[in-house]
Amino acid sequence: MITMLITSILLILGFVYMAFKMFENSKPTVESIVLLAILVAIAVLGRLLLLSIPGIQAGSFIIIMVGVVYGREEGFLVGALAALVGDLFVGIGYWAVFQMLGWGLMGATAGMLAERFENPWFRVVFGFAWGYLYGWITDISAIFYTGIRLELGPILALYANGIAYDFAHGMANAVLLFVFYDWFKKIFLRAKTKYLDGAEQVPVESDSIDL
């Protein structure tokens, strides 16, 4: 069991590290770095704002929206980093690795399915499903305490324990995605046009600065 835990953590860490390294090697502009940082901060705040209510949080919503508007790479990065930064606030543990994977994949899949998000029912299903998927991914970190080897019974019992919590999470996602999708898409698109599309033109103009 312990070897499985270590292997899975190392695998995930390697995966996340590769994603980070890819971002580093793409030589990001200052604008995209700052944008990434502010989006991470927003997602973390969405998570911490409602920390007192179990399961309800707006962080997942932000990450899905980032994935939809900015694409799957940004979605993965923002998700993984937001999990890391949020855990620096509430106390970091080895489960941070699974949270990074869960949120990262949430952002990445949102980016992949971005075109279908115009359909409100798809958004609701997507948000609700990810409430459960995220719970299942993070619950992997607790499986290793259930028995000497992987068996279905204890795992099902463990997962059944999280049903209500994940339901709240999924509902919060679904409601937020249903109600606020258009507005947040507008906000993020505006920033995207202003930051990233504008940044590409800068090297041409930056040789002569008009005062």
Added chain:
Amino acid sequence: MELTEIHPGILIVYYLILALSAFLFSNPYYMITFIVLMLFLIYLQGVRSELVNVMKIFIPLGVLIIIINPLFIYEGAHRIYLWGSYFITLEALVYGFLMAGTFLIVLLALSSYNKTVSYQEMLYILSKKLLVISMVLVMALRFIPLLNSRAVEIEKLFKLENREYLNSEDALESSSENENLIQGVEGSNLIQGDEGSNLIQGVEGSNVFREDEDSNPDLKNGEEIESVPVGIKTDSKIINKVASSKRGRKLIEKARNVGNIMGVTVSWSLEEAMFTAKSMKARGYNATQRSSYLSFHLKKADYCFIAFLIIVLAILAVGLTQGYGYINVYPSLDFSFHDLPLNIYYLAFVLLLMPLIYLELKEVWIWRNHS
């Protein structure tokens, strides 16, 4: 931890070893020693408030681990018949307790770790490999308090804008005071309040609010109208359908509140972040190689620490291969409380847990005698 600094990289490795040994050493004597010494360390580090958080996580999950293990696993030689032919095995029960103990140790070690290694030190380690990512993390950590203060400010404005509040007569009287208060803030160009009902016209730079001004005339009707959220189209039939049930309505109301605050904060912050980026660019970010704010070098104490760890771990590894330190639970429990672990391997195990306690005690001692 301030007086005798250990290189954070070594500390991270040390805590990894601690977490790993929580899994490896399943002898109850070792586990109890582990728990007691970790509690002592946490007491010395002064994170007793952290203990409450640890217990909040541990008690529900620990109880679950203890309960589900015997319920689902029927291996083991010693059967305990509860009623009729239904039995659980002693082995499964013991295994549940051992796993709960392991879980507790891991949680305690992590809360101690969070106290010992600050996030700056972790970022220092990270920045060796991932320069841009650690930059993003530092900036995000800075942005969070900033965003929070903005969110609080906007939440205050939403409270003022709330119709029920303004419709009640007492509130109307006090709203003029509030107006003054807000005009005081106006210097920061945040809002341009002119009338009580239109306190928020728009956060500077984002035109989110201005578009929805025409939703305001409803306000004068004294009826209890659901406050039309700013910035969202509410003509959707489905929302009305969900809102008809009381519970759905409450949920939507809550979501609207949070979402509104989030939305304004986000659009405001995205604009501000733009200036940050421009400012960074103007100051020559990425023009040259940057150096780290913190700087650590391996000192004599670090080398002593590494040598100590290697010796202790070697002794423990020998002990593990000879069967000291752990117990076999399946297929039959081979442990009795009479087997006192009085040997060199147990001593090495205690020594493994000692360095940080020694450092903390030394710090206390220095404070007492040199002040």
